[in-house]
Amino acid sequence: MTQLQYKRTGSASGRTGSRYWRSKSAYLGALPFLLFSGIFLLYPTWNVISGAFEDNYGVASTAELKKVFNSPIARGAFGNSLELSIKTAIIGAILGGLFAWAIATGKQGGAFYKIAVALSSVLAQFGGVMLVFAFLATFGFNGLVLTFATQFLPTTFLADASWLYSMNGLAVLYTFFQIPLMVLVFLPTLENLQPQWREASDALGGKYYEYWLRVGIPILTPSFAGAALLLFVNSFSAYATASILINLADFLTPLQIATALTSETGGSNPAEAKVLSFYMVIIVVIAMGLYALLRRNVSKWEQRR
Amino acid sequence: MRQTIGVKIWRWSIISVVAFYLVVPLYAMFDFSTKPFGFADSGRTFRAWALIGTQENLIEAVTRSLITAAIVMALILFLVVPTAIWVQLKLPLLRRPFELLCLLPLAIPAIVIVVGIAPLYRWISINLSESPITLAGVYSMLILPYTYRSLSAALDAVDIHTLAEAATTLGAGISRVIFGIIMPTIKTGIINGSFIAIALVLGEFTISNILNFKTFQVVIAQIGRTNGHVAVAVSLASLLFVVVLLLLIPTKKRQGAVLDVDLT
Numbered sequence: 001m002t003q004l005q006y007k008r009t010g011s012a013s014g015r016t017g018s019r020y021w022r023s024k025s026a027y028l029g030a031l032p033f034l035l036f037s038g039i040f041l042l043y044p045t046w047n048v049i050s051g052a053f054e055d056n057y058g059v060a061s062t063a064e065l066k067k068v069f070n071s072p073i074a075r076g077a078f079g080n081s082l083e084l085s086i087k088t089a090i091i092g093a094i095l096g097g098l099f100a101w102a103i104a105t106g107k108q109g110g111a112f113y114k115i116a117v118a119l120s121s122v123l124a125q126f127g128g129v130m131l132v133f134a135f136l137a138t139f140g141f142n143g144l145v146l147t148f149a150t151q152f153l154p155t156t157f158l159a160d161a162s163w164l165y166s167m168n169g170l171a172v173l174y175t176f177f178q179i180p181l182m183v184l185v186f187l188p189t190l191e192n193l194q195p196q197w198r199e200a201s202d203a204l205g206g207k208y209y210e211y212w213l214r215v216g217i218p219i220l221t222p223s224f225a226g227a228a229l230l231l232f233v234n235s236f237s238a239y240a241t242a243s244i245l246i247n248l249a250d251f252l253t254p255l256q257i258a259t260a261l262t263s264e265t266g267g268s269n270p271a272e273a274k275v276l277s278f279y280m281v282i283i284v285v286i287a288m289g290l291y292a293l294l295r296r297n298v299s300k301w302e303q304r305r
Numbered sequence: 306m307r308q309t310i311g312v313k314i315w316r317w318s319i320i321s322v323v324a325f326y327l328v329v330p331l332y333a334m335f336d337f338s339t340k341p342f343g344f345a346d347s348g349r350t351f352r353a354w355a356l357i358g359t360q361e362n363l364i365e366a367v368t369r370s371l372i373t374a375a376i377v378m379a380l381i382l383f384l385v386v387p388t389a390i391w392v393q394l395k396l397p398l399l400r401r402p403f404e405l406l407c408l409l410p411l412a413i414p415a416i417v418i419v420v421g422i423a424p425l426y427r428w429i430s431i432n433l434s435e436s437p438i439t440l441a442g443v444y445s446m447l448i449l450p451y452t453y454r455s456l457s458a459a460l461d462a463v464d465i466h467t468l469a470e471a472a473t474t475l476g477a478g479i480s481r482v483i484f485g486i487i488m489p490t491i492k493t494g495i496i497n498g499s500f501i502a503i504a505l506v507l508g509e510f511t512i513s514n515i516l517n518f519k520t521f522q523v524v525i526a527q528i529g530r531t532n533g534h535v536a537v538a539v540s541l542a543s544l545l546f547v548v549v550l551l552l553l554i555p556t557k558k559r560q561g562a563v564l565d566v567d568l569t
Binding site for chain 2: 026027029030032033036037039040041042043044045046047048051095098099101102105106118119122123125126127128129130132133134135136137138142143144145175176179180208233236237239240243244254257258261262270273274277280281284285288
């Protein structure tokens with residue numbers, strides 16, 4: 001929604017609204033929702049942020065913040081999380097972007113278009129348990145590709161399932177839901193590219209690649225970067241896939257948080273979980289802030305049909 | 306638009322590479338779920354598919370997840386939607402704060418919400434009862450950005466002020482205005498939001514797993530530890546279910562409305 005629409009609806013209500021519509025008691029109507037979101041959204045958020053500055057007994061201290069910041073284990077997990085998210089965001093953005101272009105250049109509303117979009121909206125939500133099973137059925141023991149590889153390509157890495165349980169394996173899994181997400185986010189942008197720009201470029205004697213090099217890519221770069229940031233946040237926050245495939249507590253930050261929270265060996269440490277969460281939120285907020293900045297520039301041309 | 310041969314080659318090679326990557330694991334699931342396992346089977350078998358019905362945990366878990374989804378939908382219909390309309394109608398000052406509140410979950414990963422809600426959840430489980438309501442509460446907040454997006458798009462398309470004033474002039478009470486007049490006009494937005502809610506609730510793992518609540522996904526993961534074939538069959542079945550569900554959504558612009566989240 002653009003600012004313009006806001007002002008329009010706002011002034012409309014101001015002009016036609018009588019005193020009756022503006023009475024103070026109207027605020028009571030928002031109270032149930034406020035209470036509810038207070039319990040289930042604001043309280044948890046506050047709990048994590050304030051908890052990061054307390055120790056396990058509720059005394060204010062920054063000891064835990066410093067301890068986690070200097071802990072090599074936490075740093076390793078954080079580094080892994082960042083590496084995985086950046087890698088899969090870039091690969092997903094490039095492959096998904098190309099795929100979105102391939103969809104957009106086809107006939108709109110055609111069978112391929114419909115199937116590709118429907119499949120994308122399902123697979124973008126396909127993280128977690130089912131994704132892991134799909135890849136185990138592909139590359140795992142007795143899986144489709146593994147069976148094929150042991151017969152025909154016994155010397156390659158495909159003949160052994162162990163690569164799946166590593167950083168590269170996780171990256172391959174994450175990319176599986178990153179590509180469709182990129183398609184969903186980026187396709188509307190591509191469809192809003194004005195055909196006139198292409199025609200103008202053609203009329204001036206520009207070739208297809210010149211159009212993309214000088215017009216298409218420069219104008220799409222902010223949207224592309226914004227979409228890549230969304231993908232980054234998406235995989236940075238992902239927990240389910242990694243927790244089922246690699247149950248190593250120190251591999252990624254979300255896994256470390258879950259372990260700190262629920263450790264069954266009695267080593268549960270809520271303060272550590274809160275501090276780790278706090279650091280995660282900082283990264284996500286930075287990424288989403290950048291995204292918002294990029295969108296502000298994008299929406300100028302994109303949302304004007 | 307006329308396409309040169311070069312563009313066509315590029316286009317089809319991109320499509321085939323990505324489609325291969327996306328489709329092979331799906332086919333592999335089907336392949337794996339029909340492979341013989343255990344004893345006395347050879348060739349293809351649908352035993353794993355037949356066994357789905359005999360998994361008692363699974364049926365309980367599906368029921369539990371569906372109940373949770375129903376509560377989430379009720380929360381959307383009777384809490385989120387009316388509040389969104391109310392804010393739009395009567396509280397123009399609260400519009401920005403309300404929008405920000407609805408988009409807040411985008412900045413809070415699910416795993417972080419769990420950390421924050423865990424003490425409260427424990428308290429409720431001990432002192433009140435362990436019901437899906439707490440879980441549904443958290444879920445309804447998690448999906449708030451998506452619900453808000455489809456709602457605000459629908460609300461922008463209709464002049465609800467005029468509708469509301471006309472209805473009030475004709476003697477309708479405020480609940481009649483919200484539930485009887487405005488909600489039917491933004492039906493599509495509400496339906497879209499609800500479908501997304503169901504899909505997300507059925508697919509959620511992080512929160513329910515950590516809070517030790519045996520939802521659909523948590524139980525599939527459990528089955529996977531004992532019988533991979535059945536787990537793969539269930540996964541594929543539920544995936545197909547979601548495809549059907551999403552194909553049922555009426556509007557064309559659903560993708561854009563859902564994911565084109567605008568934070569500015």
